[in-house]
Amino acid sequence: MKISALDLKRQIAPIRQEIDAAIKGVIDNTSFILGAQVEKFEQHIAQYSGAKYAIGVSNGTDALALALMALGIKAGDGVICPTFTYYATAGAVASIGARPVFADIDRDTYNISIESVEKILTKKNKLKIKAIIPVHLYGQCADMDGILKLSRKYKLKVIEDAAQSFGAEYRGRKAGTLGDCGAVSFYPGKNLGAFGDAGLILTNNKAVAEKLKILRNQGNENKYYHLVLGRNNRMDTIQAVVLDVKLKYLDAWNKRRLEIAQYYNKNLAGVAIKTPFVPSYTTHIYHQYTLRAFKSNKKFMDYLQEKGIDSRVFYPMPLHLQICFKYLGYKRGDFPEAEKAAGQILTLPIDPELSRKELDYIVQTVKEYMHG
Ligand SMILES: *Cc1c(COP(=O)(O)O)cnc(C)c1O
Numbered sequence: 528m529k530i531s532a533l534d535l536k537r538q539i540a541p542i543r544q545e546i547d548a549a550i551k552g553v554i555d556n557t558s559f560i561l562g563a564q565v566e567k568f569e570q571h572i573a574q575y576s577g578a579k580y581a582i583g584v585s586n587g588t589d590a591l592a593l594a595l596m597a598l599g600i601k602a603g604d605g606v607i608c609p610t611f612t613y614y615a616t617a618g619a620v621a622s623i624g625a626r627p628v629f630a631d632i633d634r635d636t637y638n639i640s641i642e643s644v645e646k647i648l649t650k651k652n653k654l655k656i657k658a659i660i661p662v663h664l665y666g667q668c669a670d671m672d673g674i675l676k677l678s679r680k681y682k683l684k685v686i687e688d689a690a691q692s693f694g695a696e697y698r699g700r701k702a703g704t705l706g707d708c709g710a711v712s713f714y715p716g717k718n719l720g721a722f723g724d725a726g727l728i729l730t731n732n733k734a735v736a737e738k739l740k741i742l743r744n745q746g747n748e749n750k751y752y753h754l755v756l757g758r759n760n761r762m763d764t765i766q767a768v769v770l771d772v773k774l775k776y777l778d779a780w781n782k783r784r785l786e787i788a789q790y791y792n793k794n795l796a797g798v799a800i801k802t803p804f805v806p807s808y809t810t811h812i813y814h815q816y817t818l819r820a821f822k823s824n825k826k827f828m829d830y831l832q833e834k835g836i837d838s839r840v841f842y843p844m845p846l847h848l849q850i851c852f853k854y855l856g857y858k859r860g861d862f863p864e865a866e867k868a869a870g871q872i873l874t875l876p877i878d879p880e881l882s883r884k885e886l887d888y889i890v891q892t893v894k895e896y897m898h899g
Contacts, residue, residue, distance in 0.1 A: 528888050530876050532837040533716055537880040538780075542772060549768035560761050561744070568767040569727070571774055576693075576701040578709070578729035580736035583762030584743050587690040587712025590726035591619035593760055594708035595658065597728075597738040598684040600625050605654035607647060608688075609639040610845040610857075611865035612662040615712075616688050617846050620660070627855065628654055629847045631862040635804040637664050637817070637872070640864065641673035648681050658684040663692035663702045665841070666718070666784075666814035667805055671697050671705045678706075686710060689729075691814040693719055694781050698808050703729040708739075713770055718784070718814050719777050725766035783879035784813040787886060791816060791875060794890045798897050815841055816877040820897075824873045827896060831873075834892045839874045 539546065553559065565583050572581040584590050600606060602624030608616050610629035617627035631643040639661050648656065659678060661669035671687075678685045685706030689695075692702040693711045703709020709729035713721040730736050738755075741748055746757025788811070792802045801819040805811045820827050824840055831838040845865040847857035859866065875889055 528885065529835040530837060530881070530885050530889065531878070532839060532874070532876045533878045534880055535715065535720070537878070542776065545772050546769055549772050550765055553764050553768055556764075559764050562764055564764050564771075565762050565767040568771045568774075571771060572711075572727060572729075575774065575777075576704055576709075576729055578701070578704045579731045580729070580733070580739075582728045582730075582736060582739045582743065583767060584726045584728060585760045585762060586724040587688075587710055587714060587717075587726040588615040588619050588622075589743075589758070589760040590710035590712070590728045591616065591660065591686060591688060592622050593739055593742050593758070594686045594710055594728050594730075595620065595623055595625065595684075596742055597735050598658065598686065598707055600658050600684065603655065604658070605656035606658045606660060607644055607656060607683075608660040609662050609664075609865070610847040610862045611637060611842065611868060612664060612688065612846065613690070613842065614846065614849070614851075615690070616660055616662055617852065619710075621852075625657075626654065627846070627852065628656060629845075629855075629857060629862065631864045632868065633670075634864050634868075636667065636669070636806060637868055638662065638667070638669035639674070641670055641677070643862070644674070644677055648677060656681070656683065658686060660686045660688050661706070662688040662690075663695060665803070665817055666692050666695055666812040667803075668692060668695055668697040668702050668809035670806070670808070672808070675705065684708075690714075690717065690726075692812060693717070694777055695812045696810045704731065707732065708735065713766065718781060718812055719770060719773055721766040722769050723763065723766055725762055725770065727762075780879040781812040784816075784877050785811065787877050787879070787881060788813045788816050790886055791890065795893060798894060800893070800897060813877050815839075815874045817841070817872050817874050818893075819868070819872050821871055824871050828873045830896045831875075831892060836889055836892060837876055840869070840872060841874060843869055845869055
């Protein structure tokens with residue numbers, strides 16, 4: 528059997544006609560960037576998420592960078608983020624000249640550790656820390672009460688990296704709507720994926736929303752009159768209409784992901800591996816279903832791959848050990864939880880389109896490996 532982590536062909540087939548018609552509409556209109564259809568999509572996202580404003584942009588990385596800019600983060604400012612995340616979280620910080628300040632993760636949730644953040648903030652340093660980016664990793668929310676409490680005490684801006692968690696809820700509120708801004712990615716492999724790159728920023732602050740609209744579009748409010756130094760980070764109209772069609776199915780897809788996760792949890796009980804831990808404050812949309820085997824993940828992943836199961840490690844190297852961030856001066860041992868997790872975790876496929884037969888095969892193969 529061959530089981531891929533995500534089979535977009537299976538996802539798209541049943542909604543193909545709807546999507547084709549939407550794309551044809553854009554071509555007929557020849558309005559390819561921003562415009563009325565992007566605004567309509569932004570409204571639908573605002574309604575869905577409960578945020579007052581939604582600003583469509585080029586991708587999730589730019590969403591993070593623009594949010595930092597709109598909130599007044601400047602070159603040389605320190606921005607706390609977890610070391611155990613996708614590169615773009617810290618990459619966006621560095622892209623505006625600010626300095627990523629890494630924190631360790633919680634052992635059970637793999638999200639940013641409040642204790643680790645507190646340690647950074649109470650230590651005397653010259654880091655000029657102005658903001659924090661909690662990442663809602665794998666599809667569940669970080670401890671936002673802990674984050675927001677520290678942000679009030681230390682006057683930090685909060686940008687949620689909701690790239691993997693759009694649709695998840697923290698105490699009944701949607702991920703990305705609790706901080707000053709929330710950054711969303713519509714990379715094709717995300718739970719709500721475009722047909723190319725796209726992203727979006729959520730905010731409840733009108734002034735910030737207005738700034739973001741200017742910043743994403745070359746800093747001009749009226750064409751050819753530039754208020755500030757902006758960027759070309761606009762959303763393509765074709766992506767907006769594709770996403771607008773897919774948004775209607777997002778909750779059903781996420782529900783199916785949850786059912787698959789529950790199936791794995793149930794059928795892997797009694798096997799010596801740790802299934803995902805979900806704290807009571809958050810729901811989980813299972814962008815990834817991540818196991819922990821308490822031994823090297825490399826051999827385990829290779830075994831699953833050999834059996835045709837597309838298992839991955841997100842992420843094999845924490846950011847503080849990446850060559851590109853060497854200039855920040857971190858070393859091995861600085862963030863033990865992240866370093867340990869990177870060597871022990873791996874994913875099982877959690878495509879909403881997976882069949883019962885495929886799930887049984889995956890469970891059986893995991894058991895085979897664990898029981899030798
Ligand atoms: C996908 C992702 C991003 C970046 O989004 P892009 O749309 O690919 O630029 C940022 N942070 C996290 C945690 C992600 O998973």
